[in-house]
Amino acid sequence: MSKEKSYFLEGINEQLPAAYRQLYDQYYKALVLYAINFLSSQQAAEDVVQELFATIWEKKTTFLSLTSFRTYLYNSVRNTSLNYLKRQNVELLYLDHLANTFQEVSEEDTNEEEVYRLLFCTIEKLPKRCREVFLLHMDGKKNEEIATALNISIETVKTQKKRALKFIKTQMGTYYFILPLCDILHKNSFLS
Structure with a gap:
């Protein structure tokens, strides 16, 4: 691993703002595009990626290698996107149930x-x-x-x-x- 990549990962592990800026610059667009493959909505994809970045910061997640870091990013986007779709499906089923259960008020x-x-x-x-x-x-x-x-x-x-x-x-x-x-x-x- 190059020194630059090593410093980047150390910065993420130590929660240095400059490292998070670099994370955003280098990975944000790619992760949003990856999320769009699942969600078909740019806004939802952006929300998923922003949530991921916030989670890394809040949980103070530590990574051992750049490879494991990248794997974590893409797997997290995939899993969060799938969970988002499940929630949407449950909400749609619930709304459909409500619409069928409660008819218009006369x-x-x-x-x-x-x-x-x-x-x-x-x-x-x-x-x-x-x-x-x-x-x-x-x-x-x-x-x-x-x-x-x-x-x-x-x-x-x-x-x-x-x-x-x-x-x-x-x-x-x-x-x-x-x-x-x-x-x-x-x-x-x-x-x-």
């Missing part, structure tokens, strides 16, 4: 979501204890379970549920009657 769906939003805004306006009782009820808890969890009587639970329902009906007005949760609200019967 006006009807938007209206239903708005009713839910109004319901939860209204629930937030309930007094603290009343809100706690009501939310536990919506979670499917029975009166006895709510009373035990909040350390109150069953009669207090029933009273708070009635107050909550009355408040929600008043606040939501006509929206209450189209509320998709009406069945859920009445499922366990507030009066029991």
Whole structure:
């Protein structure tokens, strides 16, 4: 190995800025062109090479010979490019899955979501204890379970549920009657 090449490699190993400048000048374009073979995108190829240079610097990688250094550079570009393509493929599959799973939102769906939003805004306006009782009820808890969890009587639970329902009906007005949760609200019967 020539003295110049030896100094270059020593400079890389010692993280000398001049050596990294030389690395950029001598290898950047060639590595980008190599990465383009895999990625077909100059921007992605440049990102891969820049990431490689940053990794060499951050990990303080040490090289024993110029041959092993070159092998490392090209193998790293190849592996990073392939990993990039795998990530892109996974992202595309995921986006395709999302597109097939979640169809466009119709006006009807938007209206239903708005009713839910109004319901939860209204629930937030309930007094603290009343809100706690009501939310536990919506979670499917029975009166006895709510009373035990909040350390109150069953009669207090029933009273708070009635107050909550009355408040929600008043606040939501006509929206209450189209509320998709009406069945859920009445499922366990507030009066029991």
